Amino acid sequence: MDIDLLKTFLTVARLKSFTLAAKELQMTQPALSKRIKRLETLVDSQLFDRVGSHVAVTEAGQLLRQQAPQIISDIEDTVQNIRDLSGKVSGELHIGTSHYIGLHLLPNYLEQYVDTFEQVDVNIEFIDSELAYERVLSGDLELALLTFPPQKDPRLEHELIWKERLAIVCHQDYDLAHEEEPLKQLQHYPCILPPAHTFPRELFEVQLANAGVSLGKVKTANYLEVIAKLVACKMGWTLLPTRLLTKPLVSLSSKQFLSDRDMGIIYRTNKTLSNASQELVKLLKSEKNI
Structure with missing residues (x-):
């Protein structure tokens, strides 16, 4: 079976739209529709129910959706293993x-x-x-x-x-930096962390809990580089790899306060x-x- 057909099918199933799938795959919608039609002919089943501009995966499509990733992986692995011989x-x-x-x-x-x-x-x-x-x-x-x-x-x-060594950081002129014992005052200042349920967020929360730090208000941003910029605007404090610790940011924690990631x-x-x-x-x- 042509794995391009399966990959096209999975894209449509994920996006629930022929239009969006065609855009992501950088092909025309008629060409994409022909691929899906060819696949439906091969499996002798309808894979999608068209409802206006959206599509819903049929029962046959659900079964294919479950097994297609493994089929693609097996074919690609076999081809690569032959090349590797x-x-x-x-x-x-x-x-x-x-x-x-x-x-x-x-x-x-x-x-x-x-x-x-x-x-x-x-x-x-x-x-x-x-x-x-x-x-x-x-x-x-x-x-x-x-x-x-x-x-x-x-x-x-x-x-x-x-x-990589982590540090608790804030702007050098942020009020927290001038506290007599800033690490004991962290919960009174907003903290900026990666979004909940991400690996970095889970790691940072474990690190802070192990260090005995209680969190107050928590704001979120997607990337560490963005978080560093927000902290540089005096919007709060955060944990950062020391690689990103550049002026005007300063570290509030010693090397032993947090573990490496x-x-x-x-x-x-x-x-x-x-x-x-x-x-x-x-x-x-x-x-x-x-």
């Missing part, structure tokens, strides 16, 4: 990375990898750590680079590459990595910063 490092390398790692840590290795393995087509997807975790588990991504969650899933290998590579325990992925893992582990 030659020992060559080639093909496509599709990885997910958190925004922070992709911006600050991965570039140190990426140029070297691309120069060394010119026959590998590297595709990088910037996504939140928790989503990358799910997509590696589902087989949609072969590996990902992210902040490790407090509770690691045993179905995944976790290769520790980076340990762990970041690295994840991939499925029951899957043999492609040659391209193995070489990336090898490169990262050879120069890991812990």
